[in-house]
Amino acid sequence: MKTMPFEKRLNMRLSVNIGCMIVSIILFAITFGSKNFESLRPMYAGSFIGLFVVSLSLFIRNKALRKNPEKMKKIELLETDERNIYILRVSYTIFTYVSIGILYVAMLISGFFSITVFYTIETLLCVNLLLILLIRHIVEKKY
Numbered sequence: 001m002k003t004m005p006f007e008k009r010l011n012m013r014l015s016v017n018i019g020c021m022i023v024s025i026i027l028f029a030i031t032f033g034s035k036n037f038e039s040l041r042p043m044y045a046g047s048f049i050g051l052f053v054v055s056l057s058l059f060i061r062n063k064a065l066r067k068n069p070e071k072m073k074k075i076e077l078l079e080t081d082e083r084n085i086y087i088l089r090v091s092y093t094i095f096t097y098v099s100i101g102i103l104y105v106a107m108l109i110s111g112f113f114s115i116t117v118f119y120t121i122e123t124l125l126c127v128n129l130l131l132i133l134l135i136r137h138i139v140e141k142k143y
Contacts, residue, residue: 003080006072006075006076006079006080007066010062010065010066010072013058013062014059014062014063017055017058017059018055018059020051020055021055021059024048024049025052028044028048031045096132100128103121103124103125103128104125106121107125
């Protein structure tokens with residue numbers, strides 16, 4: 001199986017961190033610039049501030065990691081270790097099945113109380129399943 005070099009993976013993570021910070025700033029500005037979000041403003045503001053802070057801290061961590069070759073090599077070994085890869089794969093598989101099951105049960109229960117919530121969860125479940133198929137197809141093509 002071919003893998004992406006760690007240096008390239010680290011650069012991609014830095015780009016994603018910058019992208020998340022930009023998106024959080026834009027969404028934060030939209031939230032406070034629009035009257036439509038007034039009732040949910042505290043929740044949205046907290047979410048966007050949290051996204052920005054996490055992205056910034058990961059950016060700083062990854063930037064510092066690039067400057068320290070010894071630590072970068074240690075992290076690379078941890079990420080490429082077969083045991084860790086196996087644990088991640090099994091964890092993600094179990095998480096996927098459990099989350100789909102929870103969504104399905106929530107969809108069935110919500111049908112008794114609110115048809116809007118039922119259709120929202122049903123749509124979320126369908127999008128989740130389609131994303132799993134799409135991601136699997138992309139990964140199979142790549143590797």
